[in-house]
Amino acid sequence: MSTTEPxxxxxxxxARIAGVGRAAVSxxxxxxxxxxxxxxxxxAGPQFSLAEVEGWLRENGKIDGVAGRELLWPRFEALGSRDESGLAVAETARRMGSPRTPTPHTELSPHAEKVVSEAVELGLSEGPRETFEFLLQRWLETHVRQLSTTPPPLAALMARIALEARLGGDDRELTVLDPACGTGHLxxxxxxxxxxxxxxxxxxxxxxxxxxxxSARLDFVTEGDDARTEIVTADALRRDPFPGExxxxxxxxPPFNERDWGYEELATDPRWTHGLPPRTEPELAWVQxxxxxxxxxGVAVILLPPAVASRRAGRRVRGALLRTGALRAVVALPPGSAQPHSVSLQLWVLRATPGDPDAAPPARDALLVDATRFARSGPRESGPHWEALRSFVLSAVELxxxxxxxxxxGAVRVPLIDLLDDEVDVTPGRHTAVNTEPSGPxxxxxxxxxxxxxxxxxxxxxxxxELEFDRRPPRTTVAIGELVKAGALSLRAGQQPLEGTTTAGNPSVxxxxxxxxLSDNGPGGFVPAESAAVIAERGDVVVAGVLxxxxxxxxxxxxxxxxxxxxxxxxxxxxxDAHFLAGCLRAPSNGRRAGSHASTSSRVDIRRLRVLQLPLEDQAVYADAFRELEGFRSRLGRVGETGSDLVDDVTDLLAAGRPTG
Structure with missing residues (x-):
């Protein structure tokens, strides 16, 4: 793969192309x-010719034939603009498949045409869908600050809520609308x-x-299914591309907090059956x-900022939505569920009046669900506990x-008469109270x-x-890189899974x-086994490569x-011995020596980590000590967590005047 311009x-x-840390490249x-x-x-940030780098890496045995996609992406990034690179990714997908949607041929620059041709050639050998999803994921990562996407677990939750709440309909065919689809997550x-x-x-x-x-994504997702998709370019509020459907x-x-959404020109629009949305309430326009x-x-599930549930300007529309039974439920999500990550966003569940009056009882209340407690606590925002969140929300919605x-x-049915006050505030946290007080037993x-x-x-x-230590010089050590060369172990780097493969249900691994x-939690997602580049099996040693x-x-x-x-x-x-190896590797001094620089965000060059050189029988003695030490650390953490919870519970009981003697 080569291009005219470097x-x-x-x-x-x-480093990503070679599957190593940046320190190794330096x-x-x-x-x-x-x-x-x-x-x-x-x-501080040098750049090199991709063609020269690829040649050097291959000549020096630093990469093999599996780096094709990583070598491909910089060519797309070099196209410059967000739009040209994105359209080139979409055109690559169009040429690799047989799209069922009427996607027009994209006019590309000569440079982009060459990149697309190279991508198609690679995709046909490595898998069209896998290649497209890789390119799409890299494009989304590159332009993350310019885009608002729906995380796959949240998209799956919204879909499942809609399927649970829908009444009637054809069991053989399902029709779906997304009027602000972005790249098609929902x-x-x-x-x-x-x-x-x-x-x-x-x-x-x-x-x-x-x-x-x-359009490209939906073509791949529906490949092999009896499906029909129509994706068009349109501003759905101003010029509805599907009128009457x-x-x-x-x-x-939808986009949040947009003031120029068409308030004046749409003042008499027939869609506003629950009242004209105020100029400052564009989200209520999307709801209607x-x-x-x-x-x-039919059911609609929409992701909204929390202020929509309580802003004074929108109370009349909220009241109308409640009176007609259109607003059936509001779910408050944990912060970090989607952009903006610092806000506890909400899901509104809306339903049109069923044609059969016996399909469901008349709405006399609204279901308010406070799921904010499923946030993960950690040094960085990392999203909620998706599995627990999904289970809790669906257990409420199914009722x-x-x-x-x-x-x-954490969920409550609030009578409409209680919600239809001067504020018409449907914020779940104002109406729900989770009973966390422990019983005596x-x-x-x-x-x-x-x-x-x-x-x-x-x-x-x-x-x-009882362990005793002396001050004699440290014993001889060997680097992980040398152990790999000697065949004592193999080393593989984890990779980002293909976008769209992580799911919240029916997990594979x-x-x-x-x-x-970083959040001190277990695995937060799932991926089909065939899409996982690297899988840790029982007995493997796993290393986190940042300080x-x-x-x-x-x-x-x-x-x-x-x-x-x-x-x-x-x-x-x-x-x-695996436990001996893990114990040596996790020594803090080991990570500092192998780090690329002094900051905590630096990467660790795994190949530079060092291990004591000992006979196998001596390794077993060290392994026992390392296991005991790790058990001590684990129990220490559990004591801290359990003790902290106990202190909080007893403090609450004392402050409530609950002691009996």
Whole structure:
């Protein structure tokens, strides 16, 4: 793959192509006079010719034939503008497949045409869908600050809510609308979640690049299914591209807080059956647009900022939505569920009046669900506990039309008469209260658990305190890179899964990412096994390759896919003890020496991590000590968590004047 003009790549991009840390690339540049010369950039951020870098990496055995997609992406990025690179990705998809949607041929520059041709050639050999999803994911990552996307787990949740709440309809065909589809996350999720045999999707976006990418995505998602998709470029509020059409389900993540949404020109629009949306309430215009396109019993689920539930300007429209039974539920999501990540966004569940009056009881209340407690606490925002969130929300929504059944804690049915006051505030947190007060037996059990942990902690402390150390010089060590060359272990780097493969239901294998580690949580997603580039098996050693989350452990759970900056080391058991290896690797001094620089955000060059050189029988002794030490650390953390919860519970009970003696 070569182009006329040199394609620039940074040190970080070279590291990604080679599957190593940036520190390793910097080291190659220092040690090898043959490393390509800089062609641009700055001293702090140099750029190199992709063609020269590719040649050097291959000549020096740093990459093999699997780096094709990583070598491809810089060519798209070099096209410059967001739109040209995005349209080139969409055109690549069009040429690799046989689109069922009438996607027009995109006029591209000669440079872009050449890049597309190279991408098509690679895609036909490595898989059209996999190549497109890789390119789309990289495009989204590159332009993340210019785009607002719906995370796949949230899109899947919205789709499932709509399917649960829908009344009536054809069991053989499902019609779907997304009037602000972006790159197609929501309709793609609905197609995946839908149990019916045929899906008809109508969607639009006012950005032609996003519409083209959504069309390409839906073509691949519906490949092999009995489906029909129509994706067009249009501003749905100002010029509805599907006038008069009604659907079973509408999903939408609309643009927020837009003042110029067409207030004056749309003042007499027939869609405003619940009242003219105020100029400052564009989100309520989107709500009514969705309702106008629903068949009787059809459902719309829309993602909204929390202020829409309480702003004074929108109270009349909110009141009308409640009186007519159109607004059936509001779900408050944890912060970090979607952009903007600092806000607790909401899902509004809307339903058109069913044609059959016996299909559901008349609406006398609204279901308000506070799911904010499923946020993850950690040093960085990393999204909620998706599986727990999904289970809780769906357990509440499935009771929407069963008024005789009490919803779970954190959800409440609020009579309409209580909501239709001067404020018409439908914020779930104002009406729900999760009962977290422990019962007497629960409190006694917590004290017993804490006492047991403290006993075990003391026992481990006594055993570890018997270890004696001297001040003789450190013993000889060997680098991981040398152990790889000697065949004592293999090293593989985790990779970002193909966009769209992570799902919140029916998982194949868990997906562990660096974000999960930073939040001190387990795997936060799932990925089909065939889409996972690297899977850690039981007995493998897993290493996190950045200083702020530097850690190494022996994997004991089920097969788990690894994301970027996580590495799996598989040992030859005749040469290395896995617990010995993990213990040596996780020494903090080891990570500092192998880090690229002093900041906590620096990457760790895994190949530079060092391990004691010991016979296998001596390794076993060290392995026992490392295991004991790791158990001590684990119990210490559990004591802290359990003790903190106990202190909070007892403090609440004391402050409420609840002691009995």
């Amino acid at each position: 394609v620039p790549v940074s040190l970080a991009e070279i 080291n190659w540049r220092r040690r090898h006079d043959s490393f390509p010369a800089r062609i641009g950039g700055t001293d 309709p793609a999720a609905l197609v995946r979640e839908s149990p019916v045999s045929r899906t008809v999707v109508a969607a639009c976006d006012r950005d032609p690049t996003l519409a083209a990418l959504a 009604t659907v079973d389900i509408a999903l939408c993540n 647009h969705l309702l106008a396109h629903l068949r009787p019993g 929407l039309d069963r008024p005789e059944t009490s919803p779970p804690d 629960e409190l006694a059990g917590a004290w017993r658990d804490t006492a047991g942990l403290l006993t075990d902690l003391a026992r481990r402390a006594r055993r570890l305190s 868990p997906l562990l990412t660096l974000t999960d580690l 702020r989350a530097f850690e190494a452990w022996v994997h004991e759970g089920p097969p788990t896919a690894l994301g970027p900056q996580l590495y799996v080391l598989r040992v030859d058991p005749t040469k290395l």
